Amino acid sequence: MLKKTFITIFLFVSVTILFSLAFVVYNYFIWRNEYIEQNDSVICSEDIEDEDYSIEEKVKAFVLSFEKSDFVSFTPEEILQLMNENIVLSGNLKLQGICLEPNDSHWKVYFNTKLGFINIPWIGLNVVKEKRETAELYVDEILLGGLKIPQLFVEKIISDINMGISDGVVLMNENSFLGRTIINIELMKENVVVKGTI
Numbered sequence: 001m002l003k004k005t006f007i008t009i010f011l012f013v014s015v016t017i018l019f020s021l022a023f024v025v026y027n028y029f030i031w032r033n034e035y036i037e038q039n040d041s042v043i044c045s046e047d048i049e050d051e052d053y054s055i056e057e058k059v060k061a062f063v064l065s066f067e068k069s070d071f072v073s074f075t076p077e078e079i080l081q082l083m084n085e086n087i088v089l090s091g092n093l094k095l096q097g098i099c100l101e102p103n104d105s106h107w108k109v110y111f112n113t114k115l116g117f118i119n120i121p122w123i124g125l126n127v128v129k130e131k132r133e134t135a136e137l138y139v140d141e142i143l144l145g146g147l148k149i150p151q152l153f154v155e156k157i158i159s160d161i162n163m164g165i166s167d168g169v170v171l172m173n174e175n176s177f178l179g180r181t182i183i184n185i186e187l188m189k190e191n192v193v194v195k196g197t198i
Contacts, residue, residue, distance in 0.1 A: 016153040029120055032144035036099055036110070036122065042174050045084050045100040053078045062196070063179045070180070071195040076102045079192055085107075092116045100185050103191050108143070121145055125161070133195075135169050137185060140163045142169065 008079050036042060062072035074082070083098050097112040099122075110124040124143035130136070139161045144152045151158075173181050180196030 019050040025155075027147060028066075032122065035146060037099075043080060044098050045080055045097045048077050048080055048084075051077065051081070053081050055082060063166075067198075069183075069195065069197045071193050073191045073193045075191050076100050089113065102187070104189050105187055107187050110143075112158060123166050127187070129185060133184045135173075135182045135185050135186070137165055137169075139165075 021194040024109055030148040036044065053075075055074070057191055058072050058074070058078075062070060080098060080100055087095055087098070090155075091094055092115055094114045095111065096114050096119075099110040099112075101110075105127045106126055108126055110122045110123050112122050113120045122145055124145070125139045126141045126143065128140050139158050142149045142158060171180060182194060182196045184193075186193040186195075
């Protein structure tokens with residue numbers, strides 16, 4: 001009797017896990033087809049491959065400005081180009097593409113990576129900026145395709161990412177890399193605005 005109960009429980013748990021896995025895989029492929037390939041509000045690295053943006057000129061004008069307080073703005077395409085040129089992965093992990101979904105106060109950033117010959121599903125970060133004047137940005141969730149990964153599994157990763165963002169801004173300000181102290185970063189649908197003072 002005990003053996004029969006154990007087998008029933010084992011089968012029930014196995015079938016539940018299989019259905020859950022099938023649900024996640026099905027939702028991922030639906031999301032990938034609709035979100036990445038058919039969504040006009042999403043900008044991907046392949047969309048800007050042949051474009052050349054004058055990012056250096058904007059940064060140079062910002063750094064050399066004589067105004068006490070000044071700002072520089074970057075379009076989502078320019079941010080995407082900066083990310084494409086500056087994100088370096090280690091080992092056999094290769095970056096195949098990046099997509100952005102810009103909105104006011106939060107941007108979703110998706111990464112398509114490959115480990116050796118294995119394609120890894122799109123991983124997303126929801127980058128948030130609070131509605132107050134500050135240079136603080138933070139990630140509040142990590143996504144697997146369109147599905148939010150439960151906080152329990154990614155809490156340490158989110159904490160490490162946020163610490164890296166915070167340390168980067170502090171390092172930039174303390175060492176005056178831009179010749180200015182960054183006092184505000186605004187995430188908007190049309191652009192990112194960085195405000196700095198001398």
